[in-house]
Amino acid sequence: MADLRIDLAGIKSPNPFWLASAPPTNTGYQVQRAFEAGWGGAVWKTLGDPIINTSSRFAAVHFNGQRVAGFNNIELITDRPLEVNLKEIYETKKRFPDHAVIASLMVEPKREKWHEIVKRVEAVGVDGLELNFGCPHGMAERGMGAASGQQPDLVQAQTTWVKEVATTPVIVKLTPNITDITVVARHAAKGGADAISLINTINSLAGVDIHSWNTIPHVGGQGAHGGYCGPAVKPIALSMVAECARDRGVGIPISGIGGISTWQDVVEFMLMGATGIQVCTAVMHHGFRIVEEMIDGLNNYLDDKGLASVTELTGKSVPKYSNWGDLDLNYKVVARINEDNCINCNKCHIACEDASHQCIDMLTNADGKAVLQVREEDCVGCNLCSIVCPADGAIDMIALDSGAAPMTWNQRQQVISTLNGSYSEAEVV
Ligand SMILES: Cc1cc2nc3c(=O)[nH]c(=O)nc-3n(C[C@H](O)[C@H](O)[C@H](O)COP(=O)(O)O)c2cc1C
Ligand code: SF4
Ligand code: SF4
Secondary structure (H helix, E strand, C coil): CCEEEEECCCCCCCCEEEECCCCHHCHHHHHHHHHCCEEEEEEEEEEEECCCCCCCCEEEEEEECEEEEEEECCCCCCCHHHHHHHHHHHHHHHHHCCCEEEEEECCCCCHHHHHHHHHHCCCCCCCCCEEEECCCCCCCCHHHHHHHHHHHHHHHHHHHHHHHCCCCCCEEEECCCCCCCHHHHHHHHCCCCCCEECCCCCEEEEECCCCCEEEEEECCCECEEEEEEEHHHHHHHHHHHHHHCCCCCCCCCCECCCCCCCCCHHHHHHCCCCEEEEEHHHHHHCCCCCHHHHHHHHHHHHCCCCEHHHHHHHCCCHHCCHHHHCEECEEEEEEEEEECCCCCCCCHHHHHHHHHCCEEEECCCCCEEEEEEEEECCCCCCCHHHHHHHCCEEEEEEECCCCCCCCEHHHHEEEEEEECCCCHHHHHC
């Protein structure tokens, strides 16, 4: 069995599975039960004030029979006094000395306020701090959360203030509600952050009730934008993690968050540069015990791959993630239909006819049976037919030799500028 321990910027944990700062980490009772279930760390529900909240506050997007494909909330930070949380953090850390307990913090962007809260939470023995610059609603209206997180200079300044007094590692949690996540990530690093975590929730409106015309959720008939999370946000989170992981200006460890609910998701985030991960929605949906399957799955995967430690996964796929301009434009794949697995549903034909390149022919084979066949010379290898195909193994995407040497867009432009106009663009292939 592989070693699952991680060390994220000095914060040690028996495994990479942490609970994200959210309702499941609201009390000592919950965090301790989570540790008993197998979670390796927890980022406490954000501490700060005021202790105010709305009722109602959650909504979900169910898609095609799948409950909670996405989750939306307008909740604020902790609903409990700081002293109560600190007492329970102390007790939790004492009971679970080897588990990671991280305090999530949010205060006004004032130096003395940050100094005060950092000293108070570090006094009860936390393993690290996470600065919440991501909450998109409620606190943002008062200059905190995402309102801070959308101003790179303010992220840097506040991180610096925290680092002036902090004795434990400082993680800066980023908002995805921004054009280029790496800009803020770099400012966090410049401010002295030991790590970044991402993503917090994405601005969203879960829906509108077509009968009452109220927003979903609503508070007495009135709604506001909330934060989106859960499986639907995973691709966005993964790409933001990847962008930060490959950016030399960031260069600090990453705690990956956003739509993680299976061990496979964990592996993907780690391959794309995360040292560890955090989970919220999946626990709100299925409870603490989902970690058991995640641990087993990850263990089996590492054994199958012959890896001795989970840390060996971190960043392995980062070199495979680059810019569009670096992709080989002469690489060619085509779709090939496997008659043995095809159930003749015709979905691939419709997709290719209506939305791609009209290159799946309907033929009749020697036995008089209707078959579909791809005209490979016209296939652009878009993948659409294989995406819509409901039968496993019925369509393979096959790499073919295009007969041309690899050539990226960037190389192509280089050649064109070197030739200095003696060839037209069309001649360079
Ligand atoms: C109801 C709810 C409350 C949350 N509260 C906080 C919070 O207090 N502090 C914080 O940093 N993030 C908070 N989050 C964001 C989560 O920590 C996490 O970043 C986000 O939900 C994405 O992860 P997921 O897709 O696993 O849910 C909250 C999320 C939800 C759903
Ligand atoms: S890969 Fe695209 S172009 Fe090729 S057959 Fe499928 S849908 Fe048509
Ligand atoms: S979508 Fe798949 S199963 Fe349906 S006809 Fe095409 S290859 Fe066959």
